[in-house]
Amino acid sequence: MVYIDCPFCNPSEEDIVLKNELCYARFDKYPVNKGHMLIIPFRHFDNYFDTIKEEKLAILELIDKTKEFLDREYKPDGYNIGVNVGKPAGQTIMHVHIHIIPRYKGDIEDPTGGVRGIIPERRIYR
Numbered sequence: 001m002v003y004i005d006c007p008f009c010n011p012s013e014e015d016i017v018l019k020n021e022l023c024y025a026r027f028d029k030y031p032v033n034k035g036h037m038l039i040i041p042f043r044h045f046d047n048y049f050d051t052i053k054e055e056k057l058a059i060l061e062l063i064d065k066t067k068e069f070l071d072r073e074y075k076p077d078g079y080n081i082g083v084n085v086g087k088p089a090g091q092t093i094m095h096v097h098i099h100i101i102p103r104y105k106g107d108i109e110d111p112t113g114g115v116r117g118i119i120p121e122r123r124i125y126r
Contacts, residue, residue: 008040008095018065022058025066028099035074035102037066046094048083059098066100076102082115090118 003009011024017037018025028036039062041055051059063081070076080101084091103111113123 003044003095006044006095007093008038008097009044011040018062018069020058020062020065022055023062025062025069025100032099032101033076033103033107035070035076037070037100039063039066039098039100041096044095046091046096048085048096048098051096063098063100070100070102074102077105078103078111080115 011026015026016024017027022043023039023041025037025039028038039059041051041059043055045051067079070079080103081098082101083096083098085096110124113125116125117123
């Protein structure tokens with residue numbers, strides 16, 4: 001089912017950078033870093049844990065293809081991959097999407113803790 005108000009349900013061909021049968025990749029409109037992309041299933045649902053097996057495999061395939069694309073186009077030094085599930089976790093668009101965030105040496109002073117930085121006082125754990 002396609003939802004008219006969902007910004008991910010009706011992608012334009014110009015928004016789609018990569019795709020397969022079940023999902024597509026596009027640039028994030030509010031990027032954390034240069035090259036920040038989203039992997040989005042075509043089917044509308046909000047919770048990653050409701051992803052069917054075929055969608056999980058399609059997402060993983062597209063994560064790998066997106067990395068190849070970003071390596072070629074942006075040459076990042078690392079990556080963060082993440083998904084927000086539910087409003088308490090920071091999800092603002094209720095259509096599941098996976099963030100692929102390229103990381104570059106020096107983009108923050110101390111990257112220790114990576115995704116643990118979602119709760120800043122718990123990021124550094126040494």
